[in-house]
Amino acid sequence: MADEKKRTTIDLNNLKAGGFIKERGKDLFTVRLRVPGGRMTVPRLKKIAAVAEKYGGEFVHLSVRQSIELVNINFRDFDAVAAELGEGGQRVASCGARVRVPTACGGCEYNPNGLVDTQKSALEVDEKLFGTETGHHKFKVGFAGCPFDCPKSATNDVGFQGAVWPELNLNECIGCGLCIKSCTEGAIAADADGRPVFLPEKCTWCGDCVKVCPTEAWKAAKRGYTVRIGGKWGRHPLVGTLFATFLPEDRVVEFIAAVLAWYKENAEGLGRVRLGDIIISKGTDSLLSHLRSRFPEQVEEKTIPPQVIDTQVGDGIL
Amino acid sequence: MHTVDLRGVCCPTNFVKAKLALEMVDEGTVVELLLNDGEPVKNVPRSLKGEGHKLLGLKQAEEGHYVLTIEKVGE
Numbered sequence: 001m002a003d004e005k006k007r008t009t010i011d012l013n014n015l016k017a018g019g020f021i022k023e024r025g026k027d028l029f030t031v032r033l034r035v036p037g038g039r040m041t042v043p044r045l046k047k048i049a050a051v052a053e054k055y056g057g058e059f060v061h062l063s064v065r066q067s068i069e070l071v072n073i074n075f076r077d078f079d080a081v082a083a084e085l086g087e088g089g090q091r092v093a094s095c096g097a098r099v100r101v102p103t104a105c106g107g108c109e110y111n112p113n114g115l116v117d118t119q120k121s122a123l124e125v126d127e128k129l130f131g132t133e134t135g136h137h138k139f140k141v142g143f144a145g146c147p148f149d150c151p152k153s154a155t156n157d158v159g160f161q162g163a164v165w166p167e168l169n170l171n172e173c174i175g176c177g178l179c180i181k182s183c184t185e186g187a188i189a190a191d192a193d194g195r196p197v198f199l200p201e202k203c204t205w206c207g208d209c210v211k212v213c214p215t216e217a218w219k220a221a222k223r224g225y226t227v228r229i230g231g232k233w234g235r236h237p238l239v240g241t242l243f244a245t246f247l248p249e250d251r252v253v254e255f256i257a258a259v260l261a262w263y264k265e266n267a268e269g270l271g272r273v274r275l276g277d278i279i280i281s282k283g284t285d286s287l288l289s290h291l292r293s294r295f296p297e298q299v300e301e302k303t304i305p306p307q308v309i310d311t312q313v314g315d316g317i318l
Numbered sequence: 319m320h321t322v323d324l325r326g327v328c329c330p331t332n333f334v335k336a337k338l339a340l341e342m343v344d345e346g347t348v349v350e351l352l353l354n355d356g357e358p359v360k361n362v363p364r365s366l367k368g369e370g371h372k373l374l375g376l377k378q379a380e381e382g383h384y385v386l387t388i389e390k391v392g393e
Contacts, residue, residue, distance in 0.1 A: 112364070112365070112368060174374075174375070175375075176373060176374060176375040176376055177375065177376045177377065178363055178373060178375075178376045181359055181360070181376055181384070182360055182363070182364070184360070208360075208364070211364050211367070212363055212364045212367060212373070214367060214372060214373035214374070
């Protein structure tokens with residue numbers, strides 16, 4: 001009796017970027033929320049809790065990529081869930097072969113290690129590139145504020161790590177010795193008078209010397225991102241490698257867009273392949289020169305291909 | 319000279335103990351903090367600088383620990 005059936009209407013535009021993920025049970029979906037950089041205002045959190053209580057299961061899941069996922073959402077409620085979340089300024093995330101929601105560490109306003117504003121970068125990338133179709137596979141971006149790299153930036157397709165280039169003005173130095181002790185890389189040696197000598201080839205640009213220096217003898221002469229490209233995790237993990245240094249914060253979106261353009265073009269016809277595997281098959285020079293034309297001062301002269309992690313299971317041959 | 323022995327005290331307890339000790343002295347007082355090598359000597363000076371105190375110097379003692387000299391700034 002087809003005419004007695006109730007027709008379900010769903011606004012399919014809500015599904016365009018993905019974010020609604022099929023669950024085991026009939027009719028049920030997980031709704032992944034868009035939380036760039038993992039920062040969530042308290043009012044938004046309350047709104048999410050209300051929606052989860054009304055439409056979802058008994059719990060929510062905090063995803064590895066800093067999202068809140070509502071579970072056990074009936075597909076008939078998609079429109080209502082999207083609309084009610086929207087009242088609190090909360091939007092649904094992406095999945096599939098698209099640019100995903102960027103991850104980032106807590107933020108330089110309150111984390112004493114932070115060298116750059118990763119939260120701002122994550123929001124910018126989310127605003128400008130969210131959901132962009134790659135035509136091939138997923139595309140992940142992550143921001144770490146310093147070389148501690150809590151967000152594991154090099155496991156992203158494009159990973160950013162905050163960096164400062166320290167510069168020493170010996171006229172201001174009181175010879176306290178704190179920078180020498182603070183430098184875990186051994187990049188600051190002591191001269192005969194116990195005053196610091198900078199060994200730049202050992203420096204990883206963490207800025208610890210600048211942070212501890214009591215007199216501002218050490219200053220940040222340059223600030224930006226160390227950029228690694230081609231990382232991924234999963235069945236066949238790759239760690240991304242160094243493509244650019246001291247990329248200015250305000251050129252991050254432009255940089256990712258340039259990488260995306262290379263990826264789209266070079267993965268053409270190869271199906272569902274991640275960026276790192278394309279770099280391995282095409283070689284690093286092509287991507288380096290593509291990027292160098294736009295970022296001549298930041299892009300490396302040479303680099304190595306994304307580094308394969310041996311999972312020791314299977315033969316690793318695709 | 320005020321000396322606060324923070325050897326064998328882990329982060330962040332060593333920093334909090336240093337803060338509490340600094341609360342008890344007047345502005346401008348120079349205090350010596352005894353710190354273990356490793357995390358304490360790396361973290362405590364920077365955190366105290368972040369609180370606005372003036373770092374004056376760091377010396378390794380013969381016994382292996384570090385002596386951080388700082389001047390209290392602010393109330």
